[in-house]
Amino acid sequence: AEDAVISYYLALNDRDLPGAFALLVPDEQLSYASWAVGYATTIQVRVGSVQPISASVTETSARVSAMVTSWDNEGGTIVGRLWNVEWATVRTSEGWRLSSSTAERLEEWPVMLWP
Numbered sequence: 095a096e097d098a099v100i101s102y103y104l105a106l107n108d109r110d111l112p113g114a115f116a117l118l119v120p121d122e123q124l125s126y127a128s129w130a131v132g133y134a135t136t137i138q139v140r141v142g143s144v145q146p147i148s149a150s151v152t153e154t155s156a157r158v159s160a161m162v163t164s165w166d167n168e169g170g171t172i173v174g175r176l177w178n179v180e181w182a183t184v185r186t187s188e189g190w191r192l193s194s195s196t197a198e199r200l201e202e203w204p205v206m207l208w209p
Contacts, residue, residue: 095156095183096144098190103141103162106133119184119193135166147180154185162197165205172205 098117105114111130118129143161150157162177178198183190 095146095151095158095181095185095190098183098192099144099158099160099181100141102192103139103160106136107139117192119186119191135168136164137167137172138165139163156183156190157181158183174201174203174205175199176201 102114102117105111105117111133112126115126115129118124140163141160142163143159145159147157147159158181160179160181162179163174164177165172165174176199178200179195180197181195182193184193185191
């Protein structure tokens with residue numbers, strides 16, 4: 095489960111949006127195009143402190159917590175944010191997939207003006 099979360103953020107950082115989207119549990123309500131719009135301004139993502147929440151781990155599901163730092167270009171200003179993210183993951187025939195998340199923004203700071 096932790097590897098799926100790490101892979102998701104590595105794909106986002108590499109701008110491999112199709113690869114990140116493929117790690118999500120399919121959802122008839124969410125199209126790739128509408129999901130990808132949420133990352134239109136993201137220029138970099140880092141993930142750390144990824145760990146399962148031990149009380150939630152079974153053979154087919156787990157909750158995983160992670161600290162995520164993102165940088166977005168918002169109108170020419172780079173804004174950094176630190177998030178505490180918790181993912182619900184499920185084991186599928188294709189491996190672990192991410193089904194839903196909650197995110198708490200811990201910090202936000204302007205980094206610089208983009209030329």
